[in-house]
Amino acid sequence: MKKDDTILIVGAGLCGSLLALRLGQRGFTVNVYEKRPDLRKVDISAGRSINLAFSDRGNKGMKLVDLEEKVKELCIPMNGRMIHDKEGNTFLSNYSGRDYEYINSISRGDLNALLLDEAEKHPKVNVHFNTSCKKVDFENTKAYFKNYNTKSEFTQTADVIIATDGAGSALRKSYYLERKFLFSFSQNYLTHGYKELSILPTENGGYKTYKNALHIWPRGDFMIIALPNLDGSFTVTLFLSYEEGEYNFNNLTNPEIVTEFFKKEFPDALEIMPNLVEDFFENPTAPLGTIKCSPWHYKGNTLLMGDSAHAIVPFYGQGMNASFEDVVEFDAVLDEEHESWEAVFKAYQKRRKKDTDAIADLAIDNFHEMKDHVANPIFQEKRKLEMALEDQFPKDYSSKYSLVTFNEHIGYREAMIKGRAQDEAILNMIADGDIEIKDNMSKEVLADALKRVQEVTNTILKHDRIAELKE
Amino acid sequence: MKKDDTILIVGAGLCGSLLALRLGQRGFTVNVYEKRPDLRKVDISAGRSINLAFSDRGNKGMKLVDLEEKVKELCIPMNGRMIHDKEGNTFLSNYSGRDYEYINSISRGDLNALLLDEAEKHPKVNVHFNTSCKKVDFENTKAYFKNYNTKSEFTQTADVIIATDGAGSALRKSYYLERKFLFSFSQNYLTHGYKELSILPTENGGYKTYKNALHIWPRGDFMIIALPNLDGSFTVTLFLSYEEGEYNFNNLTNPEIVTEFFKKEFPDALEIMPNLVEDFFENPTAPLGTIKCSPWHYKGNTLLMGDSAHAIVPFYGQGMNASFEDVVEFDAVLDEEHESWEAVFKAYQKRRKKDTDAIADLAIDNFHEMKDHVANPIFQEKRKLEMALEDQFPKDYSSKYSLVTFNEHIGYREAMIKGRAQDEAILNMIADGDIEIKDNMSKEVLADALKRVQEVTNTILKHDRIAELKE
DSSP, X not given: OOTTXXXXXXXXXXXXXXXXXXXXXXXXXXXXXXXXXXXXTSOOOOSSOOEEEEOHHHHHHHHHTTOHHHHHTTOEEEOEEEEEOTTSOEXXXXXXXXXXOOEEEEEHHHHHHHHHHHHHTSTTEEEXXXXXXXXXXXXXXXXXXXXXXXXXXXXXXXXXXXXXOOTTOHHHHHHHHHOXXXXXXXXXXXXXXXXXXXXXXXXXXXXXXXXXXXXXEEOSSOEEEEEEOTTSOEEEEEEEESSOSSSOTTTOOSHHHHHHHHHHHOHHHHHTOTTHHHHHHHSOEEEEEXXXXXXXXXTTTEEXXXXXXXXXXXXXXXXXXXXXXXXXXXXXXXXXXXXXXXXXXXXXXXXXXXXXXXXXXXXXXXXXXXXXXXXXXXXXXHXXXXXXXXXXXXXXXXXXXXXXXXXXXXXXXXXXXXXXHHHHHHHHHHHTTSOOOOTTOOHHHHHHHHHHHHHHHHHHHHHHHHHTTOO | OOTTOEEEEEOOSHHHXXXXXXHHHTTOEEEEEOSSOOTTTSOOOOSSOOEEEEOHHHHHHHHHTTOHHHHHTTOEEEOEEEEXXXXXXXXXXXXXXXXXXXXXXXXXXXXXXXXXXHHHTSTTEEEEOSEEEEEEETTTTEEEEEXXXXXXXXXXXXXXXXXXXXXXXXXXXXXXXXXXXXXXXXEEEEEEXXXXXXXXXXXXXXXXXXXXXXXXXXOSSOEEEEEEOTTSOEEEEEEEESSOSSSOTTTOOSHHHHHHHHHHHOHHHHHTOTTHHHHHXXXXXXXXXXXXXXXXXXXXXXXXXXXXXXXXXXXXXXXXXXXXXXXXXXXXXHHTOXXXXXXXXXXXXXXXXXXXXXXXXXXXXXXXXXXXXXXXXXXXXXXXXXHHHHHHOXXXXXXXXXXXXXXXTSOHHHHHHHHHHHHHHHHHHHHTTSOOOOTTOOXXXXXXXXXXXXXXXXXXXXXXXXXXXXX
């Protein structure tokens, strides 16, 4: 690899834009091809993931390219989950017992536009829109494109091709179909799909419900959630089975039944969603899939990054954050001064894949946590203890959620292993009556609880290692 | 569905032949298309899985079609694993403490031929060879074929198409490529491949090493195994990484290095394998993959069964057994008298998939157990205790291996959950010094050990359920 190599990036979404910006900063010649029109000129929101959760791992990417302050202006802090029950009662469950730990709602379009603007400031970075990648000849580092405006087809070679073209990646499809090497691959869909709806602002642009939370209406087998936007609106997402249960996407086919469903299950939401029926029938229903694969690269020619390598379900709010962290990790590998692109790609996958596998699994765990467990008394007791521990012993305890979301110096896999053991420890201590959780526990009582939680957690971790014959 | 429906089966391997036979017995009209020549007329062994492990779950399939006695004649009992260390020392580790529990080595070709012979005795069952399925139009229940002899291409419709065409299934490929429904799919390769070798019989047709065992030479990162054949030979399989370690498939490129590798790692095997180099360079190196997918069926038109739905790695000796059990389970669903093929297929997948997912995961566990753990002292202590418990309390204890292999009345998933908890319990009791394992433990000592193993196992199972918020 040479300092002036030409890099072709397929896809100018969040990951591709950040990657182009960072590689531009490092002095590479970068050509980016994006199938959609320039989102700074055309409104291309299609009722799908208008806003996203942005948190500490994503912010590492913004620090890397010196955009932390500019991105902060786009953020709406969400301090916790606002849980809505069927009677319309609400309670706020903070994400952390530490006040300074929270996640943010951010507009996908605004953030993507900012990254594109910054990338294009580098004269050696060029972004081409309306140009779709059809396939990649990875033996010859050559991509096949079609321009939607001119209808012309052309090929482009480069020293390296990096595909950040999302869950439907053309490069990944070429890896699979060409069968030139052993390519492990999985696509797994949940039984549930999703549909985006909205809560519009008040007449004077205010928020119709509490602004600084991620709202959840958990109903066991399905749920709606809502994230705030800067204009006073909320983007609402319904997660629902395609075919199971009394109400499902297959049978919500007319305005009456949709309204009946919301009246019965989400009455307080329905009150502030007069536009429900219109949204419901205008916006698409989309599937929820997880994609894993390996290897991510072919020799030193091509590499998958972001969703193209590891698409995940949205329930941990980590999709974008994981993709930004990909760029941070890739950048760190570039600093190691490997002798070839192949060595860079190998080192990157070795360092990174265990963590993207972990966040994929954690995201599915959180699907069940959000739609179901948050309404479970034993789960709520665990959260109460964890909040108190994080508040009283901010340096000594982090819940699984905190480990994943706010401990960006450790990888997702380490967070998963420790976080799951802690959850198992606390849930079992509660179930076995080994710990009693009250409001306003004294610091002495909490100190004792912390010690015992740590002991039980360590025993679980040790026993797991022994069971795997690793000790 | 009607009693005289026409069923098209793609693939006349072990699963397809048994299915054709059973459906013939039930009175259906059955047309089977197989891409290879008739193995009863042409020798088509290609250095790949010449013999297989046949055990109790597979035998359920033979009982179903009344072939148990005929199959027994093809079987060579293997009572345990004969472990060979680097110095040539051997020790036998039985599969069970119950004398009547053992597995068998059986010839794939002989068994397949028997099933074909029996299937063809039914006048409404017809088997067509040299006819490859190219794709399936599952909307219209139509399969596309090419005959290798006449080079002609044709299509065939039926009331139902069942694909038993193995890991490379044409129907599964059509499900994936057509994208007409959400199809979850995974193909995952191990870092290791395999190559078949052989130990030839003695001059007078005897066995060069102990006949009634599955021989293993475990070396941590790689291994060879050997299974006996009726003619006095053993089929040997080398499992080795493609690219990692001092010796791997990528660098074993000449006779000298192959011989050096065997001399160093498997000296006692090399002594009885004068034909090693010839075998090594004549036989292919093949990958080891796991395939899972869902749904297995499209409406009431088409269904995947056997390896086409769930190909697994060979380390539990359950691939064929699982496919035969598929036929038994499918037959049981047919007895339930559902109103449509769609209802049959749905009920079959609901009942069966959890178990084939489990055996896929168990088979990967056993890869690590066979190449590595069997040589681990703490693992060997566990096995010693389990043998003694099975011997002294045959009705009260079954190891994970026994649950999977010899407890054919419970499903793979139940066997996995209970077996893993038992393993965790015993390994941790040994590691924590909570149990001492000696030779010739008295019945009283063993009774106490059994009670404590059961208690710890039940606690683990309970804690797991609590951690999943299922209690």
